[in-house]
Amino acid sequence: MSINISPQLSPTEDAVLYEDKNHKVVYLGTKGIDKGSVDVLSYLLVDNGEAILIDPGGYYLFPHMVQKVSKYVTLDQVKFLYFCHQDPDVCGSIPMWKDVCPQAKIAIGELWVRFLPHFGVEDIEGSVFPIPAEGTTLPVGKFHVEVIPAHYLHSPNHFSLYDPVSKFLFSGDIGIALGNFNYLVVNDWVSHLDYLYTPHRILMANNKALRAWLSKVRKLDIEAILPQHGAVIPKNSVEYFFKFLENLKCGTDLISI
Amino acid sequence: MSINISPQLSPTEDAVLYEDKNHKVVYLGTKGIDKGSVDVLSYLLVDNGEAILIDPGGYYLFPHMVQKVSKYVTLDQVKFLYFCHQDPDVCGSIPMWKDVCPQAKIAIGELWVRFLPHFGVEDIEGSVFPIPAEGTTLPVGKFHVEVIPAHYLHSPNHFSLYDPVSKFLFSGDIGIALGNFNYLVVNDWVSHLDYLYTPHRILMANNKALRAWLSKVRKLDIEAILPQHGAVIPKNSVEYFFKFLENLKCGTDLISI
Numbered sequence: 001m002s003i004n005i006s007p008q009l010s011p012t013e014d015a016v017l018y019e020d021k022n023h024k025v026v027y028l029g030t031k032g033i034d035k036g037s038v039d040v041l042s043y044l045l046v047d048n049g050e051a052i053l054i055d056p057g058g059y060y061l062f063p064h065m066v067q068k069v070s071k072y073v074t075l076d077q078v079k080f081l082y083f084c085h086q087d088p089d090v091c092g093s094i095p096m097w098k099d100v101c102p103q104a105k106i107a108i109g110e111l112w113v114r115f116l117p118h119f120g121v122e123d124i125e126g127s128v129f130p131i132p133a134e135g136t137t138l139p140v141g142k143f144h145v146e147v148i149p150a151h152y153l154h155s156p157n158h159f160s161l162y163d164p165v166s167k168f169l170f171s172g173d174i175g176i177a178l179g180n181f182n183y184l185v186v187n188d189w190v191s192h193l194d195y196l197y198t199p200h201r202i203l204m205a206n207n208k209a210l211r212a213w214l215s216k217v218r219k220l221d222i223e224a225i226l227p228q229h230g231a232v233i234p235k236n237s238v239e240y241f242f243k244f245l246e247n248l249k250c251g252t253d254l255i256s257i
Numbered sequence: 258m259s260i261n262i263s264p265q266l267s268p269t270e271d272a273v274l275y276e277d278k279n280h281k282v283v284y285l286g287t288k289g290i291d292k293g294s295v296d297v298l299s300y301l302l303v304d305n306g307e308a309i310l311i312d313p314g315g316y317y318l319f320p321h322m323v324q325k326v327s328k329y330v331t332l333d334q335v336k337f338l339y340f341c342h343q344d345p346d347v348c349g350s351i352p353m354w355k356d357v358c359p360q361a362k363i364a365i366g367e368l369w370v371r372f373l374p375h376f377g378v379e380d381i382e383g384s385v386f387p388i389p390a391e392g393t394t395l396p397v398g399k400f401h402v403e404v405i406p407a408h409y410l411h412s413p414n415h416f417s418l419y420d421p422v423s424k425f426l427f428s429g430d431i432g433i434a435l436g437n438f439n440y441l442v443v444n445d446w447v448s449h450l451d452y453l454y455t456p457h458r459i460l461m462a463n464n465k466a467l468r469a470w471l472s473k474v475r476k477l478d479i480e481a482i483l484p485q486h487g488a489v490i491p492k493n494s495v496e497y498f499f500k501f502l503e504n505l506k507c508g509t510d511l512i513s514i
Binding site: 034036037038057058059060061086087088089091092111114115116117118119120122123124125151152154155156157202203205206208209211212215251252255257 | 291293294295314315316317318343344345346348349368371372373374375376377379380381382408409411412413414459460462463465466468469472508509512514
């Protein structure tokens with residue numbers, strides 16, 4: 001078993017973050033691919049020959065992603081295309097992924113299923129795995145990935161994923177960091193706070209929603225938090241991150257009427 | 258001057274809802290076009306030869322929309338392509354609209370500008386009119402359309418539009434109604450509540466956000482509320498609707514930790 005969550009990792013290169021004989025988690029080197037748009041972090045999880053692609057990203061990311069995913073699995077090994085919520089930076093490539101992985105189930109919050117055709121996806125009904133509001137598990141290889149509600153953070157029907165093998169928490173938009181930094185893994189927590197603060201204040205609905213999510217994820221044994229934007233939060237910073245969220249006033253907390 | 262907000266209007270046919278010598282508001286007959294997806298209501302506002310297209314909708318709606326818009330204006334008269342927020346049911350057609358209306362400015366909340374390339378839009382920077390969080394006005398013909406903050410309802414950067422000529426409030430997702438009904442204009446308020454209740458409870462972030470919006474729009478002289486989903490709320494039901502929102506517990510109000 002080997003965990004590779006190192007501050008030396010490049011955000012523009014794919015890297016295996018966890019590996020054992022039957023299980024692998026890969027970062028797909030997605031940062032900086034599409035210069036004009038907000039950066040995304042996409043991941044691939046493989047267990048015993050079955051894969052889940054986590055947050056495939058926008059339209060222009062697709063060629064890069066197909067090339068990277070194909071380094072690690074054949075496309076017919078992809079069992080789930082998972083989307084933490086409905087935004088274009090997560091789902092913009094969905095019509096092409098549906099074409100190249102026709103066997104894969106599109107896993108997304110049930111609220112958003114009928115919104116997906118608006119991306120240009122045909123016959124969504126037969127391909128979808130609607131995630132219920134209370135969460136679920138997704139069978140990948142010999143394990144189940146846990147799907148944890150993260151509603152209103154920011155989407156009304158948003159989820160995080162927990163992999164019980166690597167102990168990685170794929171947090172979706174929670175943990176988003178924006179700004180001019182060039183690392184994949186947080187090394188200096190205090191300086192990273194500058195990149196976390198503003199997007200969390202704007203995007204996250206309020207402190208109550210954050211605490212509801214914390215009440216679920218604090219029970220987990222976590223090796224690293226892997227958000228969909230920003231940088232990976234390693235084990236030694238996880239409790240700092242949770243404290244930051246626990247005390248943050250954000251979203252509707254900041255509205256005065 | 259003529260207002261045409263009648264319960265006899267068909268949701269599947271385009272109709273002029275307001276008209277005077279220099280000003281026109283058109284419903285574009287968008288309900289039911291794309292069977293597999295959530296229905297949208299799209300509108301065109303024209304003043305003195307300049308137009309704003311309000312919430313163009315998803316990918317598959319585009320051919321219908323181009324045909325309908327072209328009945329009322331030439332495509333080079335479209336000055337603004339307005340998107341109340343970033344979801345695919347609002348923005349999925351954005352790459353094609355940018356191609357056929359290269360002169361038009363894409364008006365969307367500033368938070369979402371860098372998310373738009375993920376729909377497959379190129380060179381967004383030169384085409385965009387970023388709406389600041391506090392709202393703005395958009396000059397169309399001889400008037401200004403008012404852009405009113407509607408944050409967290411549901412999107413963190415979501416807006417409503419007010420047309421001071423027709424006195425129509427284009428409310429975006431607020432007023433969403435889902436279910437098996439077949440009218441464009443609400444006639445029976447009590448039965449319409451059944452279609453409003455569940456989507457508002459799930460999508461709207463909380464009662465505080467609703468009250469913040471109400472504190473802005475209650476100052477306006479409103480002839481009708483035109484949401485992006487559901488049905489138009491005529492003048493005689495506007496205060497019922499505001500009372501419904503004022504008292505609604507929704508979103509994070511319903512979370513228990």
